[in-house]
Amino acid sequence: MLRRTHAPARGPRRGVAAVELAILLPFLGFLFVIAVDFSRVFFFTVTLTNCARNGAVYGSQDATHASDTSGIRTAAQADAGNLSPAPDVDSSTGTDGSGNPYVEVTVSKPFATITKYPGVPSTLQLTRTARMRVGADQPKPS
Numbered sequence: 001m002l003r004r005t006h007a008p009a010r011g012p013r014r015g016v017a018a019v020e021l022a023i024l025l026p027f028l029g030f031l032f033v034i035a036v037d038f039s040r041v042f043f044f045t046v047t048l049t050n051c052a053r054n055g056a057v058y059g060s061q062d063a064t065h066a067s068d069t070s071g072i073r074t075a076a077q078a079d080a081g082n083l084s085p086a087p088d089v090d091s092s093t094g095t096d097g098s099g100n101p102y103v104e105v106t107v108s109k110p111f112a113t114i115t116k117y118p119g120v121p122s123t124l125q126l127t128r129t130a131r132m133r134v135g136a137d138q139p140k141p142s
Contacts, residue, residue: 052130059103060132
Protein backbone atom coordinates (compact mmCIF):
# COMPACT_ATOMS: atom_id res chain seq x y z
CA MET A 1 0.00 0.00 0.00
CA LEU A 2 1.21 3.45 -0.95
CA ARG A 3 1.18 6.11 1.68
CA ARG A 4 1.15 9.78 0.86
CA THR A 5 2.98 12.18 3.02
CA HIS A 6 1.63 15.62 3.33
CA ALA A 7 3.53 18.72 4.21
CA PRO A 8 2.70 20.00 7.63
CA ALA A 9 -0.35 22.22 7.51
CA ARG A 10 0.35 25.90 7.99
CA GLY A 11 -1.83 28.01 10.17
CA PRO A 12 -4.05 30.64 8.63
CA ARG A 13 -2.20 33.73 7.37
CA ARG A 14 -4.25 36.38 9.06
CA GLY A 15 -3.38 40.02 8.67
CA VAL A 16 -1.26 39.70 5.53
CA ALA A 17 -3.55 41.96 3.51
CA ALA A 18 -3.52 44.56 6.28
CA VAL A 19 0.27 44.60 6.35
CA GLU A 20 0.44 44.94 2.55
CA LEU A 21 -2.05 47.81 2.69
CA ALA A 22 -0.08 49.52 5.46
CA ILE A 23 3.06 49.32 3.33
CA LEU A 24 1.45 50.51 0.08
CA LEU A 25 -0.98 53.13 1.42
CA PRO A 26 1.55 55.98 1.74
CA PHE A 27 2.76 55.36 -1.82
CA LEU A 28 -0.80 55.20 -3.17
CA GLY A 29 -1.69 58.41 -1.32
CA PHE A 30 1.36 60.15 -2.78
CA LEU A 31 0.37 59.02 -6.30
CA PHE A 32 -3.13 60.36 -5.72
CA VAL A 33 -1.84 63.79 -4.66
CA ILE A 34 0.48 63.91 -7.69
CA ALA A 35 -2.45 63.07 -9.98
CA VAL A 36 -4.58 65.81 -8.41
CA ASP A 37 -1.80 68.40 -8.81
CA PHE A 38 -1.20 67.38 -12.43
CA SER A 39 -4.93 67.66 -13.13
CA ARG A 40 -5.06 71.12 -11.56
CA VAL A 41 -2.08 72.34 -13.64
CA PHE A 42 -3.72 70.95 -16.79
CA PHE A 43 -7.05 72.64 -15.95
CA PHE A 44 -5.41 76.00 -15.24
CA THR A 45 -3.35 75.80 -18.45
CA VAL A 46 -6.37 75.02 -20.63
CA THR A 47 -8.37 77.81 -18.98
CA LEU A 48 -5.56 80.35 -19.48
CA THR A 49 -5.18 79.29 -23.11
CA ASN A 50 -8.89 79.88 -23.69
CA CYS A 51 -8.68 83.26 -21.95
CA ALA A 52 -5.80 84.39 -24.15
CA ARG A 53 -7.62 83.20 -27.26
CA ASN A 54 -10.84 85.01 -26.27
CA GLY A 55 -8.95 88.26 -25.71
CA ALA A 56 -7.14 87.91 -29.04
CA VAL A 57 -10.40 87.20 -30.89
CA TYR A 58 -11.93 90.34 -29.40
CA GLY A 59 -8.88 92.43 -30.34
CA SER A 60 -8.59 91.01 -33.85
CA GLN A 61 -11.93 92.39 -35.03
CA ASP A 62 -10.50 95.72 -36.19
CA ALA A 63 -7.95 98.37 -35.23
CA THR A 64 -10.34 100.01 -32.76
CA HIS A 65 -10.83 96.76 -30.81
CA ALA A 66 -7.09 96.00 -30.99
CA SER A 67 -6.32 99.16 -29.01
CA ASP A 68 -9.17 98.64 -26.49
CA THR A 69 -7.14 97.13 -23.64
CA SER A 70 -10.01 97.15 -21.15
CA GLY A 71 -12.28 95.35 -23.63
CA ILE A 72 -9.56 92.78 -24.31
CA ARG A 73 -9.09 92.27 -20.57
CA THR A 74 -12.84 91.84 -20.05
CA ALA A 75 -13.13 89.37 -22.94
CA ALA A 76 -10.14 87.38 -21.71
CA GLN A 77 -11.32 87.21 -18.11
CA ALA A 78 -14.85 86.21 -19.13
CA ASP A 79 -13.71 82.60 -19.54
CA ALA A 80 -11.93 82.58 -16.16
CA GLY A 81 -15.01 82.90 -13.99
CA ASN A 82 -13.98 79.94 -11.83
CA LEU A 83 -10.41 81.14 -11.19
CA SER A 84 -9.96 83.29 -8.12
CA PRO A 85 -8.32 85.77 -8.26
CA ALA A 86 -8.72 86.57 -11.94
CA PRO A 87 -5.61 86.12 -14.10
CA ASP A 88 -3.48 89.05 -15.26
CA VAL A 89 -4.04 90.10 -18.88
CA ASP A 90 -1.57 92.08 -21.00
CA SER A 91 -2.12 93.01 -24.63
CA SER A 92 0.05 94.57 -27.29
CA THR A 93 -0.21 95.36 -30.96
CA GLY A 94 2.39 95.24 -33.66
CA THR A 95 3.14 94.42 -37.26
CA ASP A 96 4.55 91.11 -38.45
CA GLY A 97 7.25 90.62 -41.09
CA SER A 98 4.71 90.80 -43.92
CA GLY A 99 3.34 94.13 -42.76
CA ASN A 100 0.12 92.71 -41.28
CA PRO A 101 -1.09 94.18 -37.98
CA TYR A 102 -1.61 91.78 -35.10
CA VAL A 103 -2.79 91.80 -31.52
CA GLU A 104 -1.03 89.67 -28.91
CA VAL A 105 -2.70 88.79 -25.61
CA THR A 106 -0.75 87.27 -22.70
CA VAL A 107 -2.58 85.80 -19.72
CA SER A 108 -0.71 84.74 -16.58
CA LYS A 109 -1.60 83.41 -13.15
CA PRO A 110 0.46 82.03 -10.27
CA PHE A 111 -0.17 78.37 -9.42
CA ALA A 112 0.61 76.69 -6.10
CA THR A 113 0.82 72.92 -5.72
CA ILE A 114 -1.04 71.15 -2.92
CA THR A 115 2.14 69.74 -1.39
CA LYS A 116 5.85 70.28 -1.82
CA TYR A 117 7.74 67.75 -3.91
CA PRO A 118 11.51 67.33 -3.80
CA GLY A 119 13.09 69.09 -6.77
CA VAL A 120 9.82 70.69 -7.93
CA PRO A 121 8.99 74.32 -7.11
CA SER A 122 5.77 74.68 -5.12
CA THR A 123 4.77 77.89 -6.93
CA LEU A 124 4.71 78.19 -10.72
CA GLN A 125 3.82 81.12 -12.96
CA LEU A 126 1.54 79.81 -15.72
CA THR A 127 1.53 82.00 -18.83
CA ARG A 128 -0.23 81.61 -22.15
CA THR A 129 -0.05 83.89 -25.19
CA ALA A 130 -2.28 84.14 -28.27
CA ARG A 131 -1.50 86.25 -31.34
CA MET A 132 -4.03 87.00 -34.07
CA ARG A 133 -4.04 89.13 -37.16
CA VAL A 134 -6.16 92.28 -36.90
CA GLY A 135 -8.92 92.42 -39.47
CA ALA A 136 -9.39 95.34 -41.81
CA ASP A 137 -11.76 98.10 -40.78
CA GLN A 138 -15.20 97.53 -42.27
CA PRO A 139 -16.97 100.45 -43.88
CA LYS A 140 -19.83 101.80 -41.83
CA PRO A 141 -23.25 101.31 -43.38
CA SER A 142 -24.93 104.59 -44.25
